[in-house]
Amino acid sequence: MQLTLGFSPCPNDTFIFDALIHHKIDTEGLEFEVFFDDVETLNQKAFKGMLDVTKLSYHALAYVTDQYALLDSGSALGFGVGPMLISKEQIAAADLEREPLGYKIGIPGKYTTANFLLGLAFPEAKNKQELVFSEIEDALLNEQIDIGLIIHENRFTYQDKGLHKIIDLGDYWEKQTGCAIPLGGIVVKRSLPSDVQLKLNRVLRKSVEFAFANPKSGLDFIRQHSQEMSEEVMYKHIGLYVNQYSADLGTEGRKAIRLMFDKALENKVIPPITQKIFLTE
Structure with a gap:
């Protein structure tokens, strides 16, 4: 089955998705048509439901929970990584x-x-x-x-x-x-069959784990999209934005995301959320 997939050309995303789109892992029959865009363009595409799977800002996620569910892997959360x-x-x-x-x-x-x-x-x-x-x-x-x-x-x-x-x-x-800052996550369309959504959840985690185990495997792919960054800066970037929360949000990652949404609702920054945020919730 082929899915449309959007993520940014930044090193943290190309690092995470390299193994997935280049079949360095078993993708369980999933194929991907890839679109590279900056995060706000990806947000806008998510609002229109244009992609099956996409990176987006956590702020934007609040507006599309009716269409998309958040995957366990692929997120950018952390300390000392904020805007x-x-x-x-x-x-x-x-x-x-x-x-x-x-x-x-x-x-x-x-x-x-x-x-x-x-x-x-x-x-x-x-x-x-x-x-x-x-x-x-x-x-x-x-x-x-x-x-x-x-x-x-x-x-x-x-x-x-x-x-x-x-x-x-x-x-x-x-x-x-006192929480990590949730920056961006990977979401999947709720309209896809549930077995496909869960399959994607599994293979994305495999892709992240492969990248951790083989950090230089995707170097050429990362460099190709990294706006002429030096290798040192690329991996510094990856080190900041790809961490244990990228492999699995876990309890602490989910807590930080819920807190962000709670604060946004308190400040009337986002509309009420009627769907469960997490795919595996």
Whole structure:
């Protein structure tokens, strides 16, 4: 059976899916047509139900639980991995609290978890411009925006460009909750036969476990999509975003996700959720 599959070209996703799409593991008869997109494009595709299986932001998941269920494997959760607010000229977090409307903020998408966290930390910050995540640093340097909300590998590159950290929103979340920050997960369409959904759940875990056991196996594939990152930066990126929660969410991972949704509901950031979130719940 062939399924449509969407994930980002970032090293954490290509690391996770390499064995799956290149048949380095037994895929139990599943074949995949792959689409590479940035996370906000994947979110938008999920809203339209365009893909059978897709990576999306946890923020976006709240809007599609009627269509998709969350798989046990493939997620990006962790400590010290959250989005960051940065600027060209030094700005203190207190300045943003005092004058939030005075700054134009470049965000990597309305439905990204990064934007959700920005809303929790600075609810009055409304002057936002949506950009592809990889364009935010240049937009700062060109003074198109005052503040950038960065994700992914930009955590490792902004200082090299002379940009300054305002606040690490992942650190903010951890101090508020004591939990890992849920960034993105892998979901499957509920309309697929249940045996196919469970089969996918199994083979994705095998793919993650293969990647952990053979970390350099997918190097060429990862490099092909990594925007000319050095091997050192690629694996630093993978080390941050791929961990025990990627193999299996477990009790702690599920707790963090539920807490994020509870806080989002409290703040009226997301609509009520009527379906069970997890495939195996």
